[in-house]
Amino acid sequence: SAVISQKPSRDICQRGTSLTIQCQVDSQVTMMFWYRQQPGQSLTLIATANQGSEATYESGFVIDKFPISRPNLTFSTLTVSNMSPEDSSIYLCSVVEGGGTDTQYFGPGTRLTVL
Amino acid sequence: QKEVEQDPGPLSVPEGAIVSLNCTYSNSAFQYFMWYRQYSRKGPELLMYTYSSGNKEDGRFTAQVDKSSKYISLFIRDSQPSDSATYLCAMIGVANNLFFGTGTRLTVIP
DSSP states (O other): OOOEEEEOSEEEEOTTOOEEEEEEESSOOSEEEEEEEOTTSOEEEEEEEOTTSOOEEOTTOOTTTSOEEEEETTEEEEEEOSOOGGGOEEEEEEEEEETTEEEEEEOOOEEEEEO | OOSEEEOOOOEEEETTOOEEEEEEESOTTOOEEEEEEEOTTSOOEEEEEEESSEEEEETTEEEEEETTTTEEEEEESSOOGGGOEEEEEEEEOGGGOEEEOOOEEEEEEO
């Protein structure tokens, strides 16, 4: 399976600032996703990162708040903009390798705390 | 109603016990069912992957799907302290979206 890394692994940020999270995969993958895991809640899909085009956002998530880039098949970034304490969460990227399987694999996550 | 319901626990069992973890779901279109294991401060790790109804066994783990009841289970035999983690069920919907349960926190006591 693909090996996924995320940077940073954790961060503590001030209200009103922005943080960009990077997701790097060691092989080309067909699909990349960004999830949020808030304390005590299930994982929630933020958006599908599309290579070379705008991301596809789920209901409740907008590009202005969570801009996403995917310049190639192995890399994506998620920015959490104008942060508030409610954005404190774990952010995970996941990938689907393709080749006939829909199995998703997850990165280790980025733990974000907004003060 | 949530798409996927899972008892959050926590669940504590003695070492060697059989563990049963369960999820129910509401969308009859779900076809693929997964169980993820998530250790503290780590990302979810795929444990079992099944398609449609039936059982699938992998070592000490058995995944069971009952589509008629919209009910899935994960059984862990001879549980070990290293099995202590949060277990999340997940199902694939349209457009490859994954729907997750909230996770059940399991502790296996030596």
